[in-house]
Amino acid sequence: MKILVTGGAGFVGSNLVARLDALGGHEIVVLDNEVSGARAAIADCAHTFIAGDITDPIAVERAMEGVEAVVHLAADTRVIPSIEAPRFNFDVNVAGSLVILETMRKLGIKRLVNASTGGAIIGDATPPVHEGMVAAPLSPYGASKLAVEGYCSAYAASYGMNAASLRFSNVYGPRSWHKGSVVALFIKQILKGETLTVYGDGGQTRDYVHARDLADGIVAALGSDVSGPVQLGTGIGTPLDEIIDLLREISGEDIAVDYKPFRAGEIVHNWCDIGHARAAIGYDPKIGLAEGLEETWRWFVDNREKLAL
Ligand SMILES: NC(=O)c1ccc[n+]([C@@H]2O[C@H](COP(=O)([O-])OP(=O)(O)OC[C@H]3O[C@@H](n4cnc5c(N)ncnc54)[C@H](O)[C@@H]3O)[C@@H](O)[C@H]2O)c1
Structure with missing residues (x-):
């Protein structure tokens, strides 16, 4: 199958492209403007790279030539800047996605797997979050x-x-070299010998899913005819302090943590129910947190010079 991956040079995208390449049997096209990702991230994977923007119908049509399915990951993923500049976020995420959908309609491409989010859509709700909840x-x-x-x-x-x-x-x-999400951020700070900052008491929970398990979920969705929202995570809420303790063990570093008051509006507990994903696409995340964090730490250490950490 010939597959277009928008945002394929980013964090989730580069893990997906690596997975598809390892599985074999697919022709992969990547469309990315490298605003946060970089084509170097997928230099080890067979693919065709098209430098371009999802808001540009000409670039999108060129990228979709002969394509049978689209995985749409390209987005402005920054939550705080979206509060400061909602129009820019709309133009990339909503107007850009409409260009993707319209071009698919024009070319008769019938399969789309779109990257969405649980926490940011559902808002402050009692976990586990699931597809039946009212979005806020x-x-x-x-x-x-x-x-x-x-x-x-x-x-x-x-x-x-x-x-x-x-x-x-x-x-x-x-x-995840460029990401500001907690695991990537903490590992980069540990490597630089910096103190970690935690807003809250460290007991706040999140559902941490390894990018390869997620890539397997995307591949499973591509091979199915499922439509509508599907929650992908692990179904487990892990306290932030547990992540820090595991990173202490893995790195062997004496990590200092500065605890500050909770930030206004921050959700304290969040994890998801993956029952629908298991039933609809046979999704089955396998990578435990200790193993996944160890692998992530090792990746950063191995690429430390290249990343100038
Ligand atoms: N990483 C997470 O924890 C997480 C959680 C929920 C949802 N998501 C969603 O998953 C998707 C991928 O996220 P990620 O973490 O890999 O982010 P990322 O920033 O690493 O990847 C996004 C990629 O899209 C590209 N891009 C951005 N704007 C573009 C545009 N206008 N045209 C073309 N390319 C553009 C970037 O250069 C980058 O390579 C996003 O849609 C994000 O909202 C991610």
């Missing part, structure tokens, strides 16, 4: 993802597409 985004980023889920649903119903919106939980893993 707390940020323009969350609202943009919910809007795109709406367009995916409408295009599926109106034009006979299969459009699954996979709601990722907190993804961690190798190839």
Whole structure:
């Protein structure tokens, strides 16, 4: 199958491209403007790279030539900047996704796997979050993802597409050099000998899913005809202090932590129910946190010079 991966040079994208390449049997096209990702991240994987923007219909049409399925990952993923500049976030995430959907409609491409999010869409709810909950985004980023889920649903119903919106939980893993999410940030800070900052008492929980388990979920969704939202995580809420303790053990470093008051609006507990993903696409995350963090730490250590850490 010839597959277009938008945002394929980013964190989730580069792990997916590596997975598809390892599985074999696919022709992979990547469309990415390298605003946060970099084509160097997938230099070890067979693919065709197209430098371009998802808001540009000409670039998108060129990238979709002969393609049978699209995995749409490209987005402005920054939550706080989306609060400061909601229009920019809308233009990339919503208007850009409409270009993807419209070009698919024009070319008759029927299969879309769209990257969405659980936490940012559902808002402050008692976990586990699941697909049946009423959405109440707390940020323009969350609202943009919910809007795109709406367009995916409408295009599926109106034009006979299969459009699954996979709601990722907190993804961690190798190839996350540029990410400010907690595991990547903490590892970079530990390597620089910096003190970690925790907002809150360290008991706040998140659902940390390894990027390779997530990539397997995306591949499973591609091979199915599932439409609509599907929550992908592990189903386990892990306290932040447990992540720090594991990183202490793995790194052998004496890590200092500065605990500050909780930030306004921050959700304290969040993890998801993956029952629908298990039933609908046979999703089955396998990588335990200790193993996954060890691999991620090793990746950063091995690439330390290249990353100038
Ligand atoms: N990482 C997570 O924990 C997480 C959680 C929930 C949802 N998601 C979603 O998963 C997707 C991938 O996230 P990620 O963590 O890999 O982020 P990332 O920033 O590493 O990857 C995004 C990629 O898209 C590219 N891009 C951005 N704007 C573009 C544009 N206008 N045109 C073309 N390319 C563009 C970037 O250069 C980058 O390579 C996003 O849609 C994000 O919202 C991620």
